[in-house]
Amino acid sequence: MTELTSLTIAAALKGLEKGDFTAVELTQAHLDKMDKYRALNAFIVETPDLAKKQAQESDKRRASGTVGALEGIPLGIKDLFCTKGVQTTAASHILEGFIPQYESTVTSKLFEDGAIMLGKMNLDEFAMGSSNTTSYFGNVISPWKNKNKPDAQLVPGGSSGGSAAAVSAGMVMGATGTDTGGSIRQPAAFCGISGIKPTYGRCSRWGIVAFASSLDQAGTFARTVEDNAIMLRSMSGHDPKDSTSAKIAVPDFTKALTGDIRGKTVGIPKEYRVDGMPAEIEKLWQQGIDWIHASGAKTVEVSLPHTKYALATYYVIAPAEASSNLARYDGVRYGLRIPSENLRETYEKTRAEGFGDEVKRRIMIGTYVLSAGYYDAYYIKAQKVRRLIVNDFMNAFEKCDVLLTPTAPSGPFAIGENDDDPIKMYLNDVFTVPASLAGLPGMSVPAGLDADSLPLGLQIIGRPWDEETVFKVAGVIESLAQFTHRPA
């Protein structure tokens, strides 16, 4: 029998149904894998006792004929989702010890469908980062190794680095992530797995620690496109507790995986051919285009003229929203407090002690662009450019059904490599940020290896609410790429 930790979610559901193994056995196999890979630091909190209890309950439900869509499947939950009774930190010292008294909508839905939680996954502090090196609880280390520099520890990407690393290493079968500017797609690419950020409004944000509310969206990581489709359906849907969650029916995304994209048109945005793009990324992109042609679909060059301004737009809007959202961490209601003589000093010292450097930088940028005299020049200006970016996509979608781009401008890099300059780190998200600003669904699928034998991903961006076509095209690329490489 195949090792339980290398099964897909779809295969595990079948195995559980046939009685080949129990949820308890499946969970234990993953807990053993967690032990083996603890040095990767993918988890902030491991919840083995809860997992075993949930697995026993799942087996009982199955025996009594009640079977949810994720019945008995062990998952990792990004530590940005509030989980009742289990510490939730957003990887920040300021929330260390915070025990939510409620369950986020997304995790509630997963648990209602029978999923099992193995623990809370490490991330960049408040999801701010592209390398998972800003966590108060330490860096996440990628399970992948550069064959030319085997001693280097590599980043798993970020911000959902723990989720991606754990799925890649087989510690969990799938994991939740959140994506504000690329925090699912870029780590999925770096870890050689698939991940989707659905349309903004598809999943409820209720109970997710807020970073930039007009951009934050929950999504999934798994080793196959189909597994992502299974998980995403479970997590999605309208929630009265989130006024931006949409009253739009959630389809069975797996039904879109027909393997047939004949008659579809795939847009290739010319502005994504950026200066200095590594040749192997160009080559991978061309390979993707060839796969599309081989599948009987057409490609067409499209133009997204404001692409080059997307990152700067994002780095006004996201910090502005973050500076407002993070104002709540004041040492009064939850989390860290550094006691002081007066209230203002208590705020200032608590926040100085509780937030890391990257979070402070973004709060500073956000506070500045929202401050009197600069609000119009920076914040309103960025909101106007954001509209132009959205318009670019809508114009492009008149000519095509989805867009195909590389996920990231480089392959995975070593820990510390891009730490000297914040803007250099921000450039990692150059291909993912535009779709975030437009609220569009985007998925990364592993498509090849670079010269260092490290994974590279292709990104499929769809129309609003058309995750089905995204999954359909992603499924075709997955089956032609035959990406079977796993980390050692």
Place this chain on the structure above:
Amino acid sequence: MSLDKATVKKVAGLARLAMNDEQLDRMAPQVSGIINWIEQLAEVNTDNVEPLSSVVDITLPLRKDEVNDGGYVEKVLANAPEATQGYFVVPKIVE
């Protein structure tokens, strides 16, 4: 535009982040660098473009104005660094 140390100090105050001189010296060029980089947006012609605050075209949903949640003081206070008699405790703010 480059931000001087005094401006960065003012912003840190607005953001309620305590920073000593050394920290301000380190933060100022970083924030200044990012703001300079952001200023490329000035190149974009945005005449007659409406600012976009949300991509979802949803009118804010309304519901009946009635209590539908609450009544659990213990839960609300469960994570408070300091609480007493159903209240959060903060340093004295009135002399």
